Amino acid sequence: MTAINTISTEPHGRRPTRTFTPAKIMIYGVLAVAALYYVLPLYVMIVTSLKGMPEIRLGNIFSPPVEITFQPWSTAWTSACTGLYCEGLKVGFWNSVQILIPSVIISILIASVNGYALANWRFKGSEIFFSVLLFGAFIPYQVMLYPLVIITRELRIFGTLTGIIVIHTIFGMPILTLLFRNYFASLPTELFKAARVDGAGFWRIFFQIMVPLSAPIFIVAVIIQVTGIWNDFLLGVIFAGSKNIPMTVQLNNIVNSTQGVKEYNVNMAATILTGAVPLLVYFFSGKYFVRGIAAGAVKG
Amino acid sequence: MHSVSIKDLSVSFGSVNVLKDLNIEVADGEFLVLLGPSGCGKSTLLNCIAGLLDISEGQIFIKGKNVTWEEPKDRGIGMVFQSYALYPQMTVEKNLSFGLRVAGLPKAQIQQRIANAADILQLEPLLQRKPAALSGGQRQRVAIGRALVRDVDVFLFDEPLSNLDAKLRSELRVEIKRLHHKLANTMIYVTHDQIEALTLADRIAVMKGGLIQQLDEPLTIYNKPRNLFVASFIGSPAMNFLRGKITGANQDKAFTAADLTVSLATYDAQEPLTNERDVIFGFRPEHITINDKPGPAGLSCEATVDLDEPMGADSLVWLTVAGKPISVRVDSSRRYLPGEKVHLNFNPAMASLFDATTENRV
Numbered sequence: 001m002t003a004i005n006t007i008s009t010e011p012h013g014r015r016p017t018r019t020f021t022p023a024k025i026m027i028y029g030v031l032a033v034a035a036l037y038y039v040l041p042l043y044v045m046i047v048t049s050l051k052g053m054p055e056i057r058l059g060n061i062f063s064p065p066v067e068i069t070f071q072p073w074s075t076a077w078t079s080a081c082t083g084l085y086c087e088g089l090k091v092g093f094w095n096s097v098q099i100l101i102p103s104v105i106i107s108i109l110i111a112s113v114n115g116y117a118l119a120n121w122r123f124k125g126s127e128i129f130f131s132v133l134l135f136g137a138f139i140p141y142q143v144m145l146y147p148l149v150i151i152t153r154e155l156r157i158f159g160t161l162t163g164i165i166v167i168h169t170i171f172g173m174p175i176l177t178l179l180f181r182n183y184f185a186s187l188p189t190e191l192f193k194a195a196r197v198d199g200a201g202f203w204r205i206f207f208q209i210m211v212p213l214s215a216p217i218f219i220v221a222v223i224i225q226v227t228g229i230w231n232d233f234l235l236g237v238i239f240a241g242s243k244n245i246p247m248t249v250q251l252n253n254i255v256n257s258t259q260g261v262k263e264y265n266v267n268m269a270a271t272i273l274t275g276a277v278p279l280l281v282y283f284f285s286g287k288y289f290v291r292g293i294a295a296g297a298v299k300g
Numbered sequence: 301m302h303s304v305s306i307k308d309l310s311v312s313f314g315s316v317n318v319l320k321d322l323n324i325e326v327a328d329g330e331f332l333v334l335l336g337p338s339g340c341g342k343s344t345l346l347n348c349i350a351g352l353l354d355i356s357e358g359q360i361f362i363k364g365k366n367v368t369w370e371e372p373k374d375r376g377i378g379m380v381f382q383s384y385a386l387y388p389q390m391t392v393e394k395n396l397s398f399g400l401r402v403a404g405l406p407k408a409q410i411q412q413r414i415a416n417a418a419d420i421l422q423l424e425p426l427l428q429r430k431p432a433a434l435s436g437g438q439r440q441r442v443a444i445g446r447a448l449v450r451d452v453d454v455f456l457f458d459e460p461l462s463n464l465d466a467k468l469r470s471e472l473r474v475e476i477k478r479l480h481h482k483l484a485n486t487m488i489y490v491t492h493d494q495i496e497a498l499t500l501a502d503r504i505a506v507m508k509g510g511l512i513q514q515l516d517e518p519l520t521i522y523n524k525p526r527n528l529f530v531a532s533f534i535g536s537p538a539m540n541f542l543r544g545k546i547t548g549a550n551q552d553k554a555f556t557a558a559d560l561t562v563s564l565a566t567y568d569a570q571e572p573l574t575n576e577r578d579v580i581f582g583f584r585p586e587h588i589t590i591n592d593k594p595g596p597a598g599l600s601c602e603a604t605v606d607l608d609e610p611m612g613a614d615s616l617v618w619l620t621v622a623g624k625p626i627s628v629r630v631d632s633s634r635r636y637l638p639g640e641k642v643h644l645n646f647n648p649a650m651a652s653l654f655d656a657t658t659e660n661r662v
Contacts, residue, residue, distance in 0.1 A: 190384075194381060195398075197377065198446070199372075199373030199403055208398075
């Protein structure tokens with residue numbers, strides 16, 4: 001009996017874990033407060049967008065809607081007014097789609113080849129070229145705006161769809177090139193050497209060896225570009241021209257229009273609609289997004 | 301005709317000279333091993349031969365053709381890498397055929413070459429698998445196969461066995477040697493493993509600091525190292541070294557260090573042994589014997605056992621001679637106890653003598 005008693009009091013087997021330690025309480029407490037801080041505005045937006053104007057005028061912004069109405073959402077989409085036109089956000093949405101798709105495709109195509117060349121085909125001065133390109137990522141946009149306006153005007157693409165696509169491609173270049181260069185540099189160089197011994201050239205190694213191995217980094221690049229270009233306001237306002245204004249700019253025009261009553265519910269719905277695209281991208285690709293941030297760290 | 305010949309090759313990265321005025325002639329069908337510690341330039345040399353690295357000076361000939369400026373694919377070489385470098389998204393078959401498809405060979409010929417390589421390397425059951433589904437040894441066989449299907453004159457191996465565990469390594473070593481006998485191609489093989497070098501090579505080039513220290517047959521390298529570096533790099537357990545002087549009259553030269561004197565009458569000196577010269581006396585652990593009784597005068601001395609390391613087939617006994625620890629390889633049937641007094645017998649014919657300042661063989 002004494003032997004059994006000794007065994008049972010001495011440590012054996014799995015070490016017991018305590019559920020509530022002071023450290024854990026602190027961690028979860030801070031996380032809960034932080035989560036609340038970010039969720040609360042979203043909650044107010046959703047709740048407000050589902051209320052009618054009379055209910056909003058009561059001033060209880062936290063109370064849930066008594067009468068749920070989707071009217072503000074359809075108004076925001078189809079008939080909200082920006083200045084003289086009352087065609088709703090859908091115009092801006094399709095403008096943004098038109099800007100987004102070619103910009104994302106072209107910038108990623110060019111940047112991936114750039115990164116591949118810089119990682120695997122080092123030429124004299126390639127490091128300097130890369131440094132200069134990287135430096136571009138740290139220059140504030142505002143510095144480059146005026147020269148770019150003049151350049152695009154001279155090229156006769158100022159205020160056109162082509163113009164805004166070219167601008168987005170240029171501004172995406174530093175970060176995307178860095179992303180692809182680091183990824184390709186992390187692939188074993190012996191793979192590249194083996195392909196060269198096998199007689200493959202620049203493009204064949206790129207398309208048949210490198211690209212098939214690069215699905216994760218292409219996904220990351222798409223996420224970065226989609227969210228970045230969709231959220232862009234400044235470049236769209238300047239370069240897109242009035243016919244192609246992106247959704248963000250149109251949202252601003254709706255929300256800030258000074259005529260008539262401020263329709264808070266419509267404004268809230270319009271804002272959520274505009275933010276929906278990046279929000280969905282984050283929801284469905286969180287894993288890759290984190291990986292992308294990690295991959296952006298300078299390496300190699 | 302020489303299969304590969306390298307003339308006055310230099311490679312420098314910026315101000316760092318990795319290879320300096322290197323000259324090597326590799327005979328047709330020869331197995332040459334480039335051996336050296338990491339950073340000695342052996343892999344650089346191999347990459348230069350393959351055309352994967354631009355050289356600064358000199359020329360490279362393969363099969364009598366000047367390939368100094370040729371692309372890797374036009375040099376008639378196949379290369380096997382340490383990390384296998386198989387294309388992960390392709391099956392074994394596609395891996396093998398990639399180079400041939402790039403070259404635009406007819407399908408029937410590709411099929412035939414793959415069948416041939418698969419037969420030699422026993423790859424048939426693996427052809428439809430992806431590299432991820434193969435073991436290390438299988439991957440390396442596929443990598444060798446990829447060089448094989450190219451039907452080239454020269455095979456280049458860049459530490460092909462370094463990523464494998466000890467057992468697989470020795471198995472594949474034998475396989476590579478068999479392959480060389482069967483194909484009789486020229487092979488240039490880079491390694492830092494001296495056992496691989498000694499077992500595989502027709503000739504070994506021992507390299508250090510971008511220079512070839514000695515280029516000879518394995519046994520010559522082992523028994524008559526040209527300098528102190530080669531002597532200490534080759535051999536496991538390592539060669540013993542004692543620092544001392546040359547003494548004695550004309551015919552009776554001897555090596556003296558502290559209380560030890562070894563007659564050099566049977567030593568095959570390459571230059572006259574001048575008196576009072578500072579030298580390093582090197583002898584391998586197996587070129588010395590332990591006896592209970594003193595041996596012939598001038599070839600024997602007394603020593604105390606420090607340690608006995610049994611290694612299975614033989615034991616390594618550590619003793620103190622002339623104040624320095626030395627190791628002796630003996631049959632493992634007898635154990636030695638620390639503190640035991642024994643007598644050592646030297647064999648100067650198998651020893652090496654190096655000048656203490658130039659470190660070259662005397």
